[in-house]
Amino acid sequence: MSDLVTHKEHNHNNMPRRYAYTKDLSELVNSFFNNWVDFPAEQNSLKTLEPKIEINENDKNVTVLAEVPGVKEDDLDMEISADGYLTISGEKKQERKEENKNACFSELSYGTFSRTIQLPWDLKFNDAEAEFHNGVLSIIIPKSTDEQSKKKKITLKK
Numbered sequence: 001m002s003d004l005v006t007h008k009e010h011n012h013n014n015m016p017r018r019y020a021y022t023k024d025l026s027e028l029v030n031s032f033f034n035n036w037v038d039f040p041a042e043q044n045s046l047k048t049l050e051p052k053i054e055i056n057e058n059d060k061n062v063t064v065l066a067e068v069p070g071v072k073e074d075d076l077d078m079e080i081s082a083d084g085y086l087t088i089s090g091e092k093k094q095e096r097k098e099e100n101k102n103a104c105f106s107e108l109s110y111g112t113f114s115r116t117i118q119l120p121w122d123l124k125f126n127d128a129e130a131e132f133h134n135g136v137l138s139i140i141i142p143k144s145t146d147e148q149s150k151k152k153k154i155t156l157k158k
Contacts, residue, residue: 049092049109049110049111049112049113050113050114050115051066051067051068051088051113051115051137052066052067053065053066053115053117054066055117055119057121057143059143059148059151060142060143060148061140061141061142061143062119062121062123062140062141062143063138063139063140063141064086064117064119064138064139064141065136065137065138065139066088066115066136066137066139067135067136067137068088068090068092068135068136068137069135070092070108070135071090071091071092071135072093073132075090075091075092075093076088076089076090076132076137077089077090078130078137078139080119080123080125080128080141082125084118084119084120084121084123085116085117085118085119086116086117086118086119086139087114087115087116088114088115088116088137088139089112089113089114089115090112090113091111091112091113092109092110092111092113093110094108094110119141121143121147122143122144122146122147123141123142123143123144123147124141124142124143124144125141127141127142128140128141128142
């Protein structure tokens with residue numbers, strides 16, 4: 001029986017903060033049992049459509065990449081609040097072809113999604129630009145002049 005139920009220690013210090021209000025079944029069950037039962041995410045059939053995010057920065061810009069496969073450009077929406085929260089939302093629509101209804105099994109997900117992340121930099125939100133190519137959304141936001149000058153090289157004394 002010990003093979004079926006495992007106790008898992010959770011350390012959320014390095015995890016990105018999530019602001020979406022929807023939770024999948026495994027998160028709900030784990031929170032109910034204080035994370036005593038661990039349901040692997042790979043086996044969960046009720047995955048949300050929340051896009052996976054990658055954030056990169058250089059001296060001048062912050063770039064946010066979001067995977068949104070199967071979503072059309074017209075079905076995406078992006079907003080940046082004055083306090084630095086970026087929200088990416090949209091809808092993955094199911095295209096139905098009534099001619100051939102022989103599908104017996106499907107793991108494809110359809111519906112609306114929303115993901116909000118905090119951007120901890122002083123950025124020029126009015127100059128943000130977005131591109132969409134092959135299911136990847138790229139949002140480039142320039143850093144303010146103050147943010148660009150915050151880094152200073154430290155020399156090592158010998």
